[in-house]
Amino acid sequence: MVDTTASVSKNNTLPQLKNSQLHTGVLLVQLGTPDSPSVSDVRKYLREFLMDGRVIDYPYIPRFLLVNGIITTFRAPKSAKVYQKLWTKRGSPLKYYSEDVVQLLQQQLGDGYKVVLGMRYQNPSIKSALENLKDSGLEKIIVIPLFPQYASATSGSVHQKVMELIQDWQIIPSLHFISYFLDHPKFIEAFAEIGKRYMQEDTYEHYVFSYHGLPERQIRKGDASGTTCLIGDCCATWHAGNKQCYRAQCFETTRRLATALGIPQDKYTVCFQSRLGKEVWVQPYTEDVVKDLAKRNIKKVLAFSPAFVADCLETTIEVGEEYKELFEEHGGEHWQLVESLNTHPLWIDLLTDLVKKQN
Incomplete structure (x- = not known):
């Protein structure tokens, strides 16, 4: 496999920034992954994923019966075996590469920015990521779904979830949504x-x-x-x-x-x-x-x-x-x-460009 990784800090911790220094929050959102490759965690993940009305766009009751009565019942045990093949000592590659990208992007953006990760399904949730930004006195939040091409079931679902979660905030910062970046x-x-x-x-x-x-x-x-x-x-x-x-x-x-x-x-x-x-x-x-x-x-x-x-x-x-x-x-x-971008330096540069173009 080709090594395309960029350097991640050894202690894997974000710089501690004072709220007075911050003005922009950056929310990176990935699709999600089970918490473990166990059948129960895979079933939990599949239920949340497939019950999203933008993923399976059927009316609620038919969707509920299909997902909970058929799909997750039979698919979860099979999918769990596949996830066991994928799992590493660090866990799910999708999750740990995304965590590394947060670290690298934070380092590259520096003071004035706070970068957080949310998963559309399971953990860390978008809700927890937004709560991490809520009390930071931010002027704006830039939401970047990590999908190169726009689809209602991916980027569209992320946009909808963020708006649902943030609508009750007393102070809502300026919001900027990135829809796609295939043309970058x-x-x-x-x-x-x-x-x-x-x-x-x-x-x-x-x-x-x-x-x-x-x-x-x-x-x-x-x-x-x-x-x-x-x-x-x-x-x-x-x-x-x-x-x-x-x-x-x-x-x-x-x-x-x-x-x-x-x-x-x-x-x-x-x-x-x-x-x-x-x-x-x-x-x-x-x-x-x-x-x-x-x-x-x-x-x-x-x-x-x-x-x-x-x-x-x-x-x-x-x-x-x-x-x-x-x-x-x-x-x-x-x-x-050909493996994905993972932590390729140009990928971090791309995300930096997307963020700074919103300022």
């Missing part, structure tokens, strides 16, 4: 830098850019005009009509990365993973692409997961291991995952 040059530069190291070590015949999937229904709901989404080659360009569309943003991310890496269009494929249930999700599906590449006698594939900024179950296990096994089962020989 340092995001492309950082992922390209990691990818190039693998490309220098080996020759790959094809490149896969796999993104977390969403139901087609949710994608269409984001098209207020009803005239653009999933009609023809709607994501071939990124324009005013699809600027906030998750699928269009994924294709735009890939085009920018392919350009930075010098990959011709016929040598890469955009696809979507992690389907749940029988409903139609955005396509093409990654598992179908993997099988097709192997059947086409493609032997070496380099895989990217540019919807994630920290290694997690969906990258390390799903893309890195499960799709590797699927590729090899159908005749492929070498499947290599």
Whole structure:
């Protein structure tokens, strides 16, 4: 694995800042992770995650019955086994990389800023993170969901939760929400830098850019005009009509990365993973692409997961291991995952830019 980590302070503690020095709070929000890989903690996490009306956008009662009566009952034991494979001595990679990013960003921003971490689901919660900022006499709070592309089920859910929690504060600081950052040059530069190291070590015949999937229904709901989404080659360009569309943003991310890496269009494929249930999700599906590449006698594939900024179950296990096994089962020989940004120095620079542009 390529080492892309930046330096984290040995004592892993934030600088102690006096309230009089502070004027800006920075809330970084990740999706979340179980507190442990036990079945009970995984079930608790899945229940909170899947009961979010922006994740499964069914009416409450059908959603409750589906999540609590079917999904978590059968999925939690299976998911717990996968989390056990992912877990390290430091715990969940998504959590500890996010904690490291908070440390590094605080160090880089310096006095005048207070950086905290919240998980949309489980711990540390967004509520606890906001309470940490509440009594600091802040002039503004910048909320950065750590998702490169906007989706209602991710960044939209974070924005909604923050507004719900902060609405009863007597003094509400100026709030600034970051919706996406796929178009930030340092995001492309950082992922390209990691990818190039693998490309220098080996020759790959094809490149896969796999993104977390969403139901087609949710994608269409984001098209207020009803005239653009999933009609023809709607994501071939990124324009005013699809600027906030998750699928269009994924294709735009890939085009920018392919350009930075010098990959011709016929040598890469955009696809979507992690389907749940029988409903139609955005396509093409990654598992179908993997099988097709192997059947086409493609032997070496380099895989990217540019919807994630920290290694997690969906990258390390799903893309890195499960799709590797699927590729090899159908005749492929070498499947290599490009790890996430984690604590890459350019990633910290990107977050610093996002914060300072709001001041």
